[in-house]
Amino acid sequence: MNTSETSKIVTPTFILGGAPKAGTTSVYHYLGQHPQVCMSARKETSVFIDDKGLEWLSENYYRHYDGEPAVGEASAGTLGAPEVTERVYEALPEVQLIFVLRDPVDRLYSHFTFLQGEQAIDPDRSFSGFIRSKTEWRNTLIDLGRYHRHLTRFGEYFDRDQILVLLFDDLKADDEAFMKRIFRFIEVDSSFRPSLGVQNPTREPRFPRVHRVLTEIWTSVREHVDVYAANYTRPLRRVIKRLVTKETDRPPMSATDRAYLQRIYHEPNQQLESWLGQDLSHWQ
16 A cells, blocks of 8 residues: 555445355456456455444455555445445445346355355255245345345435446356446446456365364454455465365256245346346246
8 A cells, every 4th residue: 555545544436245146256356356446355344234334444454455446345245234225325325336136046045055065054954944944044045035125225325327236147148248347337447357267166065073163263263363364374275175175066956946936036026127127037
């Protein structure tokens, strides 16, 4: 950071706010490659979710800022957390908002298997039983896919031209064109071509007990370690992760489960189609 910048609180000009399991990790890394963009030192700052404040965010996540015109924060839970919308508006009324949406049925299934891999959900719990349960986890994960509800909440506070809504399908089909849309939206050089192909594959523990212990240790350590110091350990953590986990292909969702969830999301998807003015029939 330049000496003249040291006392300045660096605040986001745009937020990549979700949805979870919709490609935001890849988008975060692509944005971070752009020379005119300063992304937060780590994804998932949760600054508005935890109500930490902009000074905390600047001190902990933007010490590498060097005058870039676009400053980004990325927390995938921003979209689905009702209390966050007003916090964002009160802190940053002019901020630009980017949301990436995925077929809510596929998003839910991906999120469920991810949480099983993290052992936040019992690895032996069946997806079929989970989506028909009355648990808080089930309700939370299903609600995350009711995108219209969440987007219109942001629409009550922010002008429509401050909100860019993109589809995960378009990221998968043409990631270069997808990123150009974002670069134009945040008003940086859209001819820049990031190194694409970042993946965030589903992994499952090879040794569940070891994985659980290591996860608990790292979670505790991360709460007390500077973000930049933690980033230096990233290569080592990647090696350890590859050793204690393995990539896994999710078994296909049953037709019965898909139909059950499509009934739940039918009306919200229709409302979203109308709000976006975009055909989403491929989600059914």
